[in-house]
Structure formats: C-alpha cells, structure tokens
Amino acid sequence: MMSRSTRRRLWVPGSVIVGAGPSGLATAACLKEKGIPSLILERANCIASLWQHKTYDRLRLHLPKNFCELPLLPFPKDFPTYPTKQQFISYLESYAKHFDLEPAYNNTVVSAEFDEGCGFWRVRTGVGLKGDQETEYVCQWLIVATGENAEEIVPEFEGMDKFLGPVVHTSSYRRGDCFQGKSVLVVGCGNSGMEVSLDLCNHNACPSLVVRDSVHVLPQEMLGRSTFGLAMQLLKWFPVRLVDRFLLVISRIMLGNTAQLGLPRPKIGPLELKSITGKTPVLDVGTLAQIRTGKIKVVRGIKRLMRNAVEFVDGMVENFDAIILATGYRSTAPAWLKGKNLSSEEDGFPSKPFPDGWKGHNGLYAVGFTKRGLLGTSMDARRIAEDIEKQWKVRAVQFQGLC
Numbered sequence: 001m002m003s004r005s006t007r008r009r010l011w012v013p014g015s016v017i018v019g020a021g022p023s024g025l026a027t028a029a030c031l032k033e034k035g036i037p038s039l040i041l042e043r044a045n046c047i048a049s050l051w052q053h054k055t056y057d058r059l060r061l062h063l064p065k066n067f068c069e070l071p072l073l074p075f076p077k078d079f080p081t082y083p084t085k086q087q088f089i090s091y092l093e094s095y096a097k098h099f100d101l102e103p104a105y106n107n108t109v110v111s112a113e114f115d116e117g118c119g120f121w122r123v124r125t126g127v128g129l130k131g132d133q134e135t136e137y138v139c140q141w142l143i144v145a146t147g148e149n150a151e152e153i154v155p156e157f158e159g160m161d162k163f164l165g166p167v168v169h170t171s172s173y174r175r176g177d178c179f180q181g182k183s184v185l186v187v188g189c190g191n192s193g194m195e196v197s198l199d200l201c202n203h204n205a206c207p208s209l210v211v212r213d214s215v216h217v218l219p220q221e222m223l224g225r226s227t228f229g230l231a232m233q234l235l236k237w238f239p240v241r242l243v244d245r246f247l248l249v250i251s252r253i254m255l256g257n258t259a260q261l262g263l264p265r266p267k268i269g270p271l272e273l274k275s276i277t278g279k280t281p282v283l284d285v286g287t288l289a290q291i292r293t294g295k296i297k298v299v300r301g302i303k304r305l306m307r308n309a310v311e312f313v314d315g316m317v318e319n320f321d322a323i324i325l326a327t328g329y330r331s332t333a334p335a336w337l338k339g340k341n342l343s344s345e346e347d348g349f350p351s352k353p354f355p356d357g358w359k360g361h362n363g364l365y366a367v368g369f370t371k372r373g374l375l376g377t378s379m380d381a382r383r384i385a386e387d388i389e390k391q392w393k394v395r396a397v398q399f400q401g402l403c
C-alpha cells in the first residue's frame with residue numbers, strides 16, 4: 001500500500017463531481033453558468049463512458065429527444081426524434097466543449113468521507129492505469145454522478161463454469177455479426193435484452209430470450225405520439241393508475257395479448273411499477289414482431305447450465321453456442337461513499353423519495369439516481385446548482401466582510 005506521505009492533497013474551490021457521464025457534465029455546466037467552479041473526476045479516459053464503451057451499435061435513445069436533452073444546450077435541430085447513440089455522444093462532446101468542461105480522466109474515486117473535524121469532504125482517487133499518484137481532494141461540496149449503471153450485474157447459475165461457449169454481458173455486445181447462424185441465449189427481458197435479441201435476429205442468429213417472471217411491453221408510439229410523451233401529458237391531469245389503465249388498453253389493441261407470447265404483464269401497471277421499483281417498461285422497437293414470427297423464441301428461467309446446453313425451470317433442455325447476459329446494472333457508490341450521508345440502504349440510492357433525493361447531508365449531492373433517465377438528471381442538475389449557488393453567495397458575502 002502507498003504510504004500516506006506520498007499521497008498528494010489538493011484543495012478544490014467549489015465542488016468535486018464524481019463521474020463525467022451526462023449527469024456530471026450537466027451539473028458542472030449548471031454550476032459554471034452561475035460562476036461556480038468544479039472538478040470532475042472520471043475513472044474512464046473519456047466523457048460518457050457508458051455510452052462510448054458499453055453500448056451496442058444499434059442503440060438509439062428510446063424516449064424522444066426533448067426528454068433527453070441536458071440543461072442549457074438543446075440538441076441540434078437536425079437530430080431525428082430518436083437520436084442514434086453516435087449523435088447522442090457527439091451532442092455530449094459538444095456540450096462539454098461548449099461549457100469548457102475538462103474532466104480529470106483515469107481518476108477512479110476509491111473513497112469519499114466527510115471530515116467532521118475540518119468540515120470538508122476528503123475524496124481519494126486510486127492509482128491510475130498509468131501509475132498516477134494517489135490524490136486526496138478536499139472540498140466543500142461533493143456531487144455523486146457515477147450513475148445507476150456503474151457496474152454490470154452478473155448472476156451466478158449452477159454449472160456456469162461448465163458451459164463451453166462465451167458468456168458475455170450486454171455491456172460487451174456491439175453487434176450480432178459474429179453470432180451469425182448460432183443459437184444464442186439472451187438472459188433478461190429489459191430494454192437491453194429485447195433490443196439485443198432483435199439485433200441478433202437481424203444478423204441471422206437464432207436468439208432465445210429468457211423471461212423468468214413478467215414484463216410490461218409498450219409500443220414506442222401510440223395515437224401518433226410517443227408513448228412516454230403522452231404518458232407525461234396525461235399524468236398532469238390524471239392519477240397514475242388511470243394513466244396506466246389507458247396505456248394498457250391501447251397497448252392491448254396495438255400489440256395484442258403479450259402473455260400469449262410468453263411475456264405476462266406484472267400486476268402493477270407500467271408507470272406505477274417504474275415509480276415504485278425503477279423497473280423500466282420495455283418500449284418495443286420491433287422485437288415483438290419477431291417473437292410473433294418465431295424468429296425469437298421465448299423461454300423460462302434458467303435452472304442450470306451444461307457443457308453446450310441449458311436446462312430451464314420447466315424442464316426443457318436446449319443447446320446453445322453462446323449466452324448474453326442482459327441482466328442489468330447497479331450503482332457502485334455504496335462501495336466508496338463512506339457513512340450514511342445519502343442513503344440508508346445498501347443499493348446506494350437516495351433514501352428520500354423522488355424528486356427530493358438529490359440533496360444529502362454536509363454538502364453532499366446526488367445527480368442521476370432518480371430512476372427516471374436523463375429527464376431526472378436534468379432536474380437534479382438544476383436543483384443542485386441552485387442550492388450550491390445560495391451557499392456560494394453567502395460565502396462571497398462573508399469573504400467581502402473579512403476584507
């Protein structure tokens with residue numbers, strides 16, 4: 001271990017932001033607009049590493065662009081309603097450039113702790129890939145922007161070590177060309193599992209999709225509008241259960257009975273379930289049609305893996321060449337954020353319900369942990385900057401008083 005004496009200590013005026021994804025960039029921009037400096041620490045070597053390094057090629061935003069733009073800078077006018085991954089990344093790059101944001105890359109935060117003695121945060125980074133020096137940053141405000149998708153969830157299955165083919169998470173999947181003609185088991189039926197199954201199908205692979213329980217599939221658009229936009233509009237006037245009932249009636253007319261395809265719906269409606277558990281409904285971009293044609297097969301939960309086959313809970317056994325885990329992600333903040341400043345739970349999500357989760361204790365903030373995608377990010381970023389501005393102004397007055 002590196003001795004304490006070799007660790008640099010740096011004072012950061014303003015705030016330290018951990019993570020240079022959309023949430024970290026949006027908050028830094030909102031602060032900058034108010035004249036408040038910040039330092040962004042990013043473990044990867046680029047901004048938006050989730051989008052640049054961990055997503056498949058065919059990805060597009062699945063909500064219309066007006067729900068996904070960050071504060072203060074709209075998307076370019078010529079972007080389509082559902083921008084591609086590349087367009088979204090280029091928007092984020094120009095966003096960083098516009099606000100002159102220069103994150104400190106290859107800096108993984110390994111611990112952050114509030115020092116009661118001095119009243120500041122101590123934020124430590126580990127030794128970087130290039131053997132960079134360990135550093136302790138000392139600051140008044142700490143903004144956690146490491147995301148809900150910081151780490152892949154990789155489930156354990158009986159016999160996992162026996163399966164001979166590749167087993168990869170969707171974060172490593174780019175496109176289906178290398179799976180042409182192969183039988184591929186996609187585990188998990190969230191938006192990733194659904195879209196990767198469709199991509200495999202389009203590359204002439206034979207995907208099977210594991211649906212172990214239930215899932216809400218909604219059309220991406222209904223009545224000539226985006227389902228999400230329509231839902232947001234209706235929620236202004238009607239209670240969530242009524243809006244859910246409406247969405248389910250239209251979905252039934254447009255998609256038929258999904259349970260007959262092996263995709264039973266949860267008892268709770270899609271928007272209510274999203275707000276209680278964070279589970280995002282699937283917005284169908286063509287997968288259902290391929291399930292209907294039989295090109296994508298729906299299978300039950302996994303019982304165990306064998307050398308080149310999988311046994312399912314209903315007793316069926318089938319051969320597979322590869323397995324893709326579309327089993328989602330988790331936050332890693334609980335591993336490095338010491339104390340119970342933000343959440344009382346182990347999942348690292350704010351304990352205060354939406355929309356109040358952005359503010360913790362002792363100058364701690366969280367952005368992008370609303371389970372409401374980029375819309376939640378924008379709301380958090382604005383609120384955090386307004387809150388810090390108030391304290392910043394008080395400090396400026398105190399400073400003037402001293403002079």
Ligand SMILES: Cc1cc2nc3c(=O)[nH]c(=O)nc-3n(C[C@H](O)[C@H](O)[C@H](O)COP(=O)(O)OP(=O)(O)OC[C@H]3O[C@@H](n4cnc5c(N)ncnc54)[C@H](O)[C@@H]3O)c2cc1C
Nearest residue numbers: 019021022023043049050061062108109146147368373374
């Ligand atoms: C495939 C996919 C598609 C999506 N599509 C949409 C969509 O269409 N619309 C929508 O609203 N949402 C979508 N989302 C949700 C997604 O969470 C947001 O789009 C967005 O990326 C969240 O931004 P973020 O900055 O909070 O987190 P991230 O984008 O995950 O950024 C967090 C950053 O923090 C860094 N980091 C993590 N830990 C540390 C550490 N210890 N030290 C330093 N840096 C660290 C990471 O490297 C990363 O760069 C999608 C998610 C996925 C996985």
Ligand SMILES: NC(=O)C1=CN([C@@H]2O[C@H](COP(=O)(O)OP(=O)(O)OC[C@H]3O[C@@H](n4cnc5c(N)ncnc54)[C@H](OP(=O)(O)O)[C@@H]3O)[C@@H](O)[C@H]2O)C=CC1
Nearest residue numbers: 060061062155188189190191192193212213280326327328
């Ligand atoms: N185009 C877009 O904009 C896209 C957006 N996204 C977003 O990215 C985020 C992450 O999505 P995603 O990667 O799909 O993750 P999710 O967490 O949404 O879905 C994970 C899925 O894996 C299943 N699962 C987990 N463990 C197991 C297991 N052991 N056996 C069988 N099934 C299992 C879950 O089932 P269960 O429900 O039973 O737990 C669930 O269906 C979401 O917010 C999503 O909306 C993702 C892809 C595309």
Ligand SMILES: O=C(O)C(=O)Cc1c[nH]c2ccccc12
Nearest residue numbers: 063228274280281371372373374
């Ligand atoms: O893509 C995501 O994961 C999102 O969280 C976006 C989102 C927020 N609320 C929703 C409700 C229905 C579908 C998508 C979302």
